[in-house]
Amino acid sequence: MASSKAQAGQTLWAKMPKANAELFALTYGSLVTELVRDYEDPIEVNAQLERIGHSIGVRCVDELLSKADSSNLGSAVTQCGNLRDTAEVVSKVGFRMFLGIQAEVGGYSQDQRSFSIYLQENPLSTFVELPTIGDEQSSSSPSGGLDDLRKLKYSNLYCGVIRGALEMVNLKVECTIVRDTLKGDELNEIRVELKEVLSDGAGDDYKEE
Amino acid sequence: MGFLHLFIVNKSGGLILHRSLGPTAPKIGTNEWLRIGSTFHSLHAIAAEASPVKLPGNKNSGEWAHTNIARVTSTTFVRTCVLSFLSTILFLLPPWHFGFVSTIAGADDGIEQIEGGGVILRCLQTRTGIKFVLTAEPGTSGLDAVLREIYVLYSDCALKDPFYELEMPIRCELFTNAVDNLIDQAMSGGVMPR
Amino acid sequence: MTVHAIHIFDRKGKTLFTKRYTTTKQQLMQDAEQVSEQRKLIFGMLFSLRELVGSLTPEGGSPALQSVKTGAGTLHCYETISGLRIALYTNNNPVMNTLPGARAAGGESTSITSFQTALKYIYSEIWVECVVRSPLYRPEDIQVDPLEGRDNNAGRFDIKSTNFEVKLDAYLSSMPWFR
Numbered sequence: 001m002a003s004s005k006a007q008a009g010q011t012l013w014a015k016m017p018k019a020n021a022e023l024f025a026l027t028y029g030s031l032v033t034e035l036v037r038d039y040e041d042p043i044e045v046n047a048q049l050e051r052i053g054h055s056i057g058v059r060c061v062d063e064l065l066s067k068a069d070s071s072n073l074g075s076a077v078t079q080c081g082n083l084r085d086t087a088e089v090v091s092k093v094g095f096r097m098f099l100g101i102q103a104e105v106g107g108y109s110q111d112q113r114s115f116s117i118y119l120q121e122n123p124l125s126t127f128v129e130l131p132t133i134g135d136e137q138s139s140s141s142p143s144g145g146l147d148d149l150r151k152l153k154y155s156n157l158y159c160g161v162i163r164g165a166l167e168m169v170n171l172k173v174e175c176t177i178v179r180d181t182l183k184g185d186e187l188n189e190i191r192v193e194l195k196e197v198l199s200d201g202a203g204d205d206y207k208e209e
Numbered sequence: 210m211g212f213l214h215l216f217i218v219n220k221s222g223g224l225i226l227h228r229s230l231g232p233t234a235p236k237i238g239t240n241e242w243l244r245i246g247s248t249f250h251s252l253h254a255i256a257a258e259a260s261p262v263k264l265p266g267n268k269n270s271g272e273w274a275h276t277n278i279a280r281v282t283s284t285t286f287v288r289t290c291v292l293s294f295l296s297t298i299l300f301l302l303p304p305w306h307f308g309f310v311s312t313i314a315g316a317d318d319g320i321e322q323i324e325g326g327g328v329i330l331r332c333l334q335t336r337t338g339i340k341f342v343l344t345a346e347p348g349t350s351g352l353d354a355v356l357r358e359i360y361v362l363y364s365d366c367a368l369k370d371p372f373y374e375l376e377m378p379i380r381c382e383l384f385t386n387a388v389d390n391l392i393d394q395a396m397s398g399g400v401m402p403r
Numbered sequence: 404m405t406v407h408a409i410h411i412f413d414r415k416g417k418t419l420f421t422k423r424y425t426t427t428k429q430q431l432m433q434d435a436e437q438v439s440e441q442r443k444l445i446f447g448m449l450f451s452l453r454e455l456v457g458s459l460t461p462e463g464g465s466p467a468l469q470s471v472k473t474g475a476g477t478l479h480c481y482e483t484i485s486g487l488r489i490a491l492y493t494n495n496n497p498v499m500n501t502l503p504g505a506r507a508a509g510g511e512s513t514s515i516t517s518f519q520t521a522l523k524y525i526y527s528e529i530w531v532e533c534v535v536r537s538p539l540y541r542p543e544d545i546q547v548d549p550l551e552g553r554d555n556n557a558g559r560f561d562i563k564s565t566n567f568e569v570k571l572d573a574y575l576s577s578m579p580w581f582r
Binding site for chain 1 (some may be wrong): 336337338339351357358360361363364367368369375
């Protein structure tokens with residue numbers, strides 16, 4: 001079951017148009033630095049990255065579902081019976097298809113409502129080094145802004161993408177980055193927690209006031 | 210042997226695209242299209258409810274759920290303006306049981322295909338709640354493959370347009386041109402899956 | 404391939420006849436009120452679908468509704484000019500009738516037309532023969548449910564008084580697609 005998802009991911013990756021990895025990493029990098037310059041507060045930047053990721057995620061999910069469907073990869077990908085299946089599809093098919101990276105999933109909680117995605121490599125942060133504490137030469141803000149950059153979650157885009165994608169299939173989740181290679185950990189870990197299962201129904205426009 | 214219309218209905222029942230695909234397609238005004246879109250959306254769900262057997266994953270297979278639906282609908286049927294009321298019924302669908310079911314929209318219990326005297330209508334419902342509906346003359350084959358390709362085109366052209374808002378009417382020329390090409394291809398040779 | 408249920412409605416939406424051929428646990432849990440609500444749902448759906456199909460049909464096609472397929476089963480319908488609607492619920496795998504000359508490509512349409520033929524037969528040979536021609540038949544006043552009209556049963560025409568159900572069952576069981 002797991003291997004078929006990995007294979008599905010591989011097949012879909014092969015069919016996707018590819019982009020230059022450097023261009024991708026550099027574009028993202030300049031987006032982040034521009035956000036940092038605009039907002040200055042890393043917490044706010046994290047929130048913005050998450051929002052950007054959200055609007056990417058809501059579109060990616062349809063692409064994944066439609067291409068999986070069209071390639072006759074079977075219901076292993078498009079139908080998930082429980083959170084475990086969803087987690088595997090997100091990590092093995094989703095990450096593979098869009099980024100070409102191998103992602104592992106694990107760390108399931110007791111009540112099966114949360115899991116972790118582990119990324120060995122992160123194409124977004126290929127050339128990135130977070131400035132270290134005490135580097136005063138490039139510090140321009142008087143309030144010690146560089147210390148705060150340690151609080152920046154550089155890859156927070158992923159959290160938004162996962163949240164947006166799962167929201168489109170009625171799963172409300174919260175994602176956080178727990179471990180980050182940019183901060184010295186050995187791998188990247190994203191913790192995903194299911195908050196609630198949404199129901200179909202009227203949107204906000206129709207609710208009575 | 211021809212395709213007639215394509216229409217796409219979003220999660221909440223609003224029509225986001227309607228397109229005529231061939232010369233034989235009947236001319237339908239915009240208002241009527243909107244009506245068709247929301248009617249279909251409601252009927253899609255009601256068909257699942259009305260069926261005597263339900264798939265195991267159906268969210269409404271619980272007893273209490275069934276009672277709620279039936280009570281609401283019984284008082285409003287058999288009216289000529291039943292169509293506008295149908296959409297209100299959907300808003301009272303009970304919340305989804307916790308616990309995973311295989312799809313979001315009731316385990317594919319909704320309408321897949323309608324055959325009439327002069328038209329075949331086929332519907333593809335995606336996991337994200339969007340319905341792609343294709344009508345064609347009887348005897349047209351390959352509707353399923355065409356629908357899936359249209360879903361792929363939607364995710365490639367419409368969703369990737371940064372100015373396209375989700376659930377809003379689609380105004381992407383790229384998408385409509387791609388759909389037209391797909392239909393021409395389907396008419397001449399058949400659509401090959403990717 | 405199984406037949407799940409058959410319903411016959413009149414022009415106004417009243418259920419004239421209904422029969423379930425398979426019972427599942429879900430259905431045993433349903434009480435009579437739910438069952439009658441479900442029937443109204445089916446009638447309303449047929450009514451609305453016919454309008455929908457009518458507006459989508461090109462010129463020259465007949466706007467009749469023939470079948471509606473869902474994930475769980477297929478609903479075959481036949482409507483007469485007098486407004487009588489016969490709805491037959493089956494599951495999704497019709498057995499190909501062994502009609503001479505039924506090619507694989509045309510197989511699907513022959514099985515659909517064979518449902519239409521079957522429903523036409525049910526209407527003309529069974530309904531008309533047993534019910535309409537019955538001397539007790541009163542088209543406006545058909546007794547349907549034991550629950551309805553408890554207060555005034557006397558003048559009502561009961562379908563059970565005819566051979567309809569017996570003949571219908573016999574006909575359906577003789578069909579290759581009925582089990």
